[in-house]
Amino acid sequence: MSVRVTQTMLNSNMLRNLNNSMHNMDKLQHMLSSGRKVEKPSDDPVVAARGMFYRSSLMENDQYKRNVDEAQSWMDMTDATMDEMGNIMKRVKELLVYSGDGAVSPEDLKTMGAEIEELKNHMGTLANQQINGKYIFAGTDTNKAPFDANALGGKGDFVSTNASPINLEVSQNVFVTSNVNAQNIFNYPNAAGNVFKVLNNIIDELKAGRSATQFQTVMDDQFDNLLAERATLGASVNRVELIAERLDTQEVSITGLMSKNEDADMAKVMTDLKTQESVHNAALGAGARIIQPTLLDFLR
Template identity: 60%
Template sequence: MSVRITQNMLNNNMMRNLNNSMGIMDKLQEQLSSGRKISRPSDDPVVAARGMLYRSSLMENSQYQRNATEAQSWMELSDESLGESTNVLQRIRELMVQSGDASLADDSLKAMAEEIKQLKNQLGSIANATIGGRYIFAGTDTLRAPYQNGNYVSTNSSEIRLEVSKQVFVPVNVNGQTIFNKQDADGDNMFKLLDAMASKLELGTPVNDMLDKMDFQIDNLLAERASLGARVNRIELVQERLATEEVNVSELMSTNEDADIAEVITNLKTQENVHRSALGAGARIIQPTLLDFLR
């Protein structure tokens, strides 16, 4: 059985189609003005879900980059401190060698003792190096100075670990126990060794016979600095990877959410033509009424 098409049906269909056409133009206009494919999750749930995932990844990446930067700062300061400590110990070794000169008077040896005391104080200042108010050679007890009253008193050897990638933790501090509290065969760390040297020099006794002990401390310091250098290289690689990942995720998010402006403009122009054609067709569909003849 055929369906009778009435004028009201034609009018309603025309208005519905015109409204749909205007809705499409409104969506395209919104994409053009915002630069985004969607303005609300209901526009495209898949795009919205992916966008949330990409944003979450970027936030995690940003935190990992901050952690890596902090780790690098810790390591760079530690490396500078170890380099300065090496220079101090090398200067002390030079004095030790000079003390073996038999022509030196007792006053010269006493002057060396005084310089060694000052160099010891400098080593203490290095051991108490801080970053952001935290002591870098105090293990996890970062609020307590490890060097106090002329000796290294800290016993904390715990690592400070930062997460620089998912489930990847990197120790950022150097264990001060293995440097400033490293004991030789006689149980002396570097500070006690310097005290013993200064005492002998003040008595007019050379200390060149203690060179083996000083070489032990210097070799140990150089080994720890080499180990730190390997960690610095790793952090630099991690930072490069995080920077690359940030770019990649940002590109994926842009592809997922950003509208293709050229395509949107083309579609908008096409839809405008379609809408004009629909208006023209609608004008022909609407039949004239008695009032149109009475004008």
């Protein structure tokens, strides 16, 4: 059975095809101006879903990098503080050796005691070192000063007993400890014989005009322990630096995948646009021939 094709049908089909052609050119024009394959998820749901995944991964990577930066700040501050503590201990050891000189007078010994007392006070200041308003040697009690200058009748002592680590997530289910166990540093070998009590005993001996060479071995042990703890911290610093490098590499990789997924091939888009323009012009020419001349055209 034949189907009657009317002029109205021809006109409608022509307009619909021209509209589709213009829609295709508009889509290519958007891709050319924005540089992206899709403008909205309905353009390509698969590309849109992958784009959301890559953006989520990039946001997670950025947070991990911020955590690494925070861990590095804590570790750098801790390392610098421990270095200064080491300098104090070395000076105390020098004075202990000097105090054994038989030519040193009791007044000189008292002067040494006064110097070591100032060094001990500075050691207390270092024990209360802060970063961003948080005490770095207080475990998880970061708002409580670990060193109390009024303890032991005003002599001062390390009063914190918190040895809890502060863990930061630097990758999925991967954590690093940003702080050190201050108990292993200031309360070595125990709270009863920690570095501040040793310094107080040295000060008492020197201020009494007596030599304090008997404390040399104890101070050597304190200094060696500090070096060991600092070496452990150095190993953690190296690990965090490796993690930071990996996160930087991962950021570049994720960004590249996101670009491949979403960015349009500009050369291909320009070629497709020129092709579509040619198709559209051809459709316009064909449409002009399809439209039936009117009766007035025959009356001329």
